[in-house]
Amino acid sequence: MIDIRKLGLFNKMAKEGGNTVANHLSQMTGMQTEMEITKINFIDIPDIKTHVGDERQIGISIKMLEPPHGYILFLFNAENAKKLANGMIGDMGETSDDTDGFTDMERSAIQEIGNIMTSGFIDGWANVLQTTIDISTPNFTFGPGSGMVDELVGDRENDMALMFDSRVHALESDINVKVYTFPELEELVELMQEIEV
Numbered sequence: 001m002i003d004i005r006k007l008g009l010f011n012k013m014a015k016e017g018g019n020t021v022a023n024h025l026s027q028m029t030g031m032q033t034e035m036e037i038t039k040i041n042f043i044d045i046p047d048i049k050t051h052v053g054d055e056r057q058i059g060i061s062i063k064m065l066e067p068p069h070g071y072i073l074f075l076f077n078a079e080n081a082k083k084l085a086n087g088m089i090g091d092m093g094e095t096s097d098d099t100d101g102f103t104d105m106e107r108s109a110i111q112e113i114g115n116i117m118t119s120g121f122i123d124g125w126a127n128v129l130q131t132t133i134d135i136s137t138p139n140f141t142f143g144p145g146s147g148m149v150d151e152l153v154g155d156r157e158n159d160m161a162l163m164f165d166s167r168v169h170a171l172e173s174d175i176n177v178k179v180y181t182f183p184e185l186e187e188l189v190e191l192m193q194e195i196e197v
Contacts, residue, residue: 003193003197005197006192006193006195006197008197009128009129009192009195009197010040010162010164011037011040012128013124013125013128013129013164014037014040014164014166015035015037015124016124016125016127016128017120017121017122017123017124017125017164017166017179018035018036018037018121018124018166018168018179019035019124020120020121020123020124021035021116021117021120021121021124021168021179022034022035022168023120024116024117024120025084025113025116025117025168025170028087028088028112028113028116029084029087029088029113029170030087030090031084031087031170031171031172031173031175032170032171032172033168033169033170033171034168034169034171035166035167035168035169036166036167036169037164037166039163040162040163040164041162041163042160042161042162042163043160043161043163044160045149045153045154045156045160045161048149048153048161048163048180049146049149049150050146051163052075052145052146052148052149052180053144053145053146054144054145054146054147055077055144055145056078056142056143056144057075057076057077057078057142057143057144057145058075058076058077058078058081058110058140058141058142059073059074059075059140059141059142059143059145059148060073060074060114060117060118060138060139060140061073061074061138061139061141061148061152062118062122062135062136062137062138062139063135063136064122064133064134064135064183065133065134065135065136066131066132066133066134067131067133067184067187067188067190067191068129068133068183068184068185068187068188068191069183069184069187070153070181070182070183070184070187071152071153071181071182072118072121072122072179072180072181072182073148073149073152073179073180073181073182074114074117074118074177074178074179075145075148075177075178075179075180076175076176076177076178078142080175080176080177081102081110082102082106083170083173083175084109084110084113084170084175085102085105085106085107085109085110085113086106086109087170087173088109088112088113089105089106089109110140111138111140114138114140115138117168117177117179118135118138119135121179121181122135128195129191129192129195130194130195131191149180152182153182160185161182161185162181162182162183162185162188163180163181163182164179164180164181166178166179167179
């Protein structure tokens with residue numbers, strides 16, 4: 001149960017998290033980036049797997065090591081990952097147009113972008129929740145999105161997750177990154193109850 005006046009905090013968390021990510025990415029890649037929150041849903045985990053689909057994507061996930069615990073997953077396709085990496089590397093290093101493989105330089109750029117996105121998102125949340133949230137090192141996977149969701153939250157007792165379906169959009173480059181968050185709902189509600197609105 002949550003005080004209805006606090007429901008706006010969900011929007012605020014999504015916005016703060018998203019804007020922080022967009023600002024960091026704009027600075028790093030030189031691409032004008034904005035964040036759009038498409039919807040916030042409480043959704044059954046099997047439905048999330050269907051929603052995410054079986055298409056092979058690059059996934060960057062982190063674990064929150066403090067309340068509200070749980071996971072955050074960023075998903076984007078290989079072509080978008082390449083564009084972001086190349087934006088970041090610029091003329092400094094070796095890039096390839098081959099979408100099947102990544103150069104070492106591209107890989108480390110994508111890893112850095114993953115760090116920026118995950119820590120930016122969590123910073124935004126921590127601001128709204130008036131707390132600090134320590135996170136694990138980002139984990140990179142290339143495979144079906146549904147498999148990643150299953151690995152992160154497939155064994156949860158409560159089969160609901162809070163899904164922020166957000167998109168980070170780099171305007172000139174038509175890059176979309178989707179963000180899914182799976183906090184522990186009870187802990188999140190406890191944190192939200194402590195905040196004055």
